[in-house]
Amino acid sequence: MVDAKPFFSDSKSSAAGAGVPDLQIVALSVAATDGLPKADLERVAKGSVREIVDGLTKAASTVTAPQAPSQPKRAEVLSYTGKDYAEAIANMEKFFLTNRWGDGLPIIPPTEEAVEEMLKGTDLPRDQVVGIVDPKKGIGTVEKIAINAVMAGARPAYMPVIMTAVQALTDPAFDLYGVQCTGGLTAPLLILSGPIIKDLDVNFSYSTAGPGWWANSTIGRAIRLILINLGQAWPGINDMKDVGNPAKVGILIAENEVQTPSGWPSLREQEGQGKDVSTVSVYASLSYRQIGCIYGDPIDYIAGEMKTALNSQADQWGEEVVVVFSPTNAEIVAKNGYTPDKIRQALFEKGRVTRKYFGPRPLGTVAIAHAIPKWIDDLPDDGLVPTVPKVEDIKVFVAGGRGPGCGFFIDRWGFGQSHFLTREIKLPPNWNDLLKDLQGWETPVEVK
């Protein structure tokens, strides 16, 4: 394997994850192989030709195919003791920390009782594999998901959402491998739509993307813990995000359907799902740009932000982007006759940048530009390129509380590989019983 020097630990880790721990890796003295003109890449590779030949001929790698998860192992049980409960907990924290389990914040101890309780949230057998979590291909069984959900502080009734999100995240179309390991500052974002929001008391109003609600915080964090503990993506070893992203704490935004203008379809309906089902969508988010539009047309404002975002990272061109309207801004544009479809169309037309931001031509000579289609390359320098390939790649919905300075334009990561995916949440037969567990926990959401 040949890679750039700074990514040596990443390559090592990936090789181990793929079942080839002693793969010969030649580190080229370049910053990155991506983004390097092919001619330069060839020149550097020629300089390392001896190492490459050595790697191919000497010390043949012991290649062992990753073993198929025939019978996923039951989680072992560990025991921690102390003079009292608090000390036992402290000892457990210490042990977890040295094993890199967790995200640096306090966890709820995943005791046998707590995990059993969590498993009440699903009717699937505990050994069933929900998804294989990249990059280290951790086997995401129902039980492992439940363990991490306990650690995150989640309730059993959140299990269907968490499991559906894992399913979506581990879909090849999401490119979890890329999301976990890239140097880009991406963080998976979850978006919830449907009646389950009310069922679980998920906050869809003020501060939906911030702290304060049990459901939002712990569902988001359960996913983060699954990505760390099962996917084993660790900053600096194989998670190469140069400075990280605060959204990686685990963010769940819920759709504010109560204050969605009449006549606007919900997010799940726009995504081709039924009105009565609930869905979770996953998205490789980058920056949460606030739509602080007080005067003027929010559409122009968002189009402006789209252009700036694209200017700064044209090479990410290729997938969906997300626009979250505050109820106030949605009202304003709805009065002007806009529906989500019309918004998409308008943003597709207005949020364009010129060809020159995509870099020197022809793009084919730059390794990173694999996702950029030829028609963009062929445009003259001042030719206009829309933010997304297709109109329907602009996702539009309402969330958050009232206020003109709210809402987000969330730009994407992905190089054309990581897609916005929506999955229906299947509810277990004991759903109504599960919800009883949440009684007394409700923190009502203000709708004014």
Place this chain on the structure above:
Amino acid sequence: MGKKKTIMVILLLAAAVISSSERPLSAETGSKQTLWVFNPSGESDSFPGVFVDDVIKNVMVTQHLSGPPLAAQFPHQRIEIIEAEAPFEAVNELFYKRGWTDGLPIIPPTLERVKEMLRGTDRFSTELVGIIEPMKGKATVEKIAINAVMAGARPEYLPVIIAAVETIADPDFDLYGVQTTDESVTPLLIINGPVVKDLNINYGFGALGPGWQSGPNATIGRAVRLVINNIGGAWPGTISLSGIGQPGKYTLCLAENEGANPWKPLHVELGYDKESSTVTALRTESVYNVFGEDLAELASVMGSLGSRMSAARGAGCVGVLLGPYTAKALAAKGWTKEDVKRYLWEHGRIPLSEWKTQSLIGTTVPEWAKQYADKGSIPVVAKPEDIVLFVAGAGLPIPQHVYFPTWVQNVGPGKVTKEVKIPANWKKIIEQGKE
């Protein structure tokens, strides 16, 4: 291969049984455990003997606002005894229902834990560090320590957390505005000085989150958030009506990568001694990913409507995190930090055409910016010095930067730096922390 599999197995298991020394704690034992926990809520500076929760509850009732299910329902005393079969979980549930958490699990602030936390400072636990807006709760050293325990922080982080609380309690930070606006503002905490190495505060991979590596970053930032929430009484959805919130509101704290900074580190630039440690808080509205070989892309992101607040008022400070790779390249070309700031200030301007359609204050050009508007654009801050420039990142050879636009109402520059008061027995505290 055999070796690797063992690792996988160990790393993938994560179930645990917590037991006391006598017998494992499980459902069938039925034995109740007792925890003595401190009250994390702020006592009101305006009304002696009253907690901020009482004030909020009053507002909730009179104005028909919603809020936590058990708002203000707790024994009004310093310490409370909680008995339960699983007291850890019981405290978590109770504190959440009272509005005392961010929704994530907390460590119960037991007598032992808080006492242990206070080991991190030589200040009196009754000392008043600041008054926290908007409900004007009193942040004593003890109250800060309680919230620090809950956040999962370690005793040796306490001096930094106290300094951070001093920054946000400073009127120049305008915490009142921050916590009551509909926009989503949060303090960005930048740590400088020897304390970064002492505490292993992350400035590289994952510094802005998440990770086992970022324990100090995650928990220092979260401790400050819990102080704001519990002592300041800024409950989201009840008092803090930030429309959509932002991910950085859980925690947003990192160190400067001083070793990779070819210029003066931030605290030295601000007039502090290199050997002193500081916390700088910036009012931050968002975290913008910027990727670009030269400064042009950074300037283009700055010159967008994301910067509308500071541009409209001609006040406030914005933050620019420059990746080590670009900082080094610029310095090699002879650029000073001041040159970089001036370049960004001159090139990162909001075009007048865009401003006129989208202005925060109508279509007029703000008074302060009229002198620049003649040339077709509006600077995002009043002067180059209002760009807070620092270097962070692991030093991958990629041009990765971050832009932090700000929020400005009327008061204060929104940039406050405080020195971390290092306790006399610091070395010993650090040594104990390493164990």
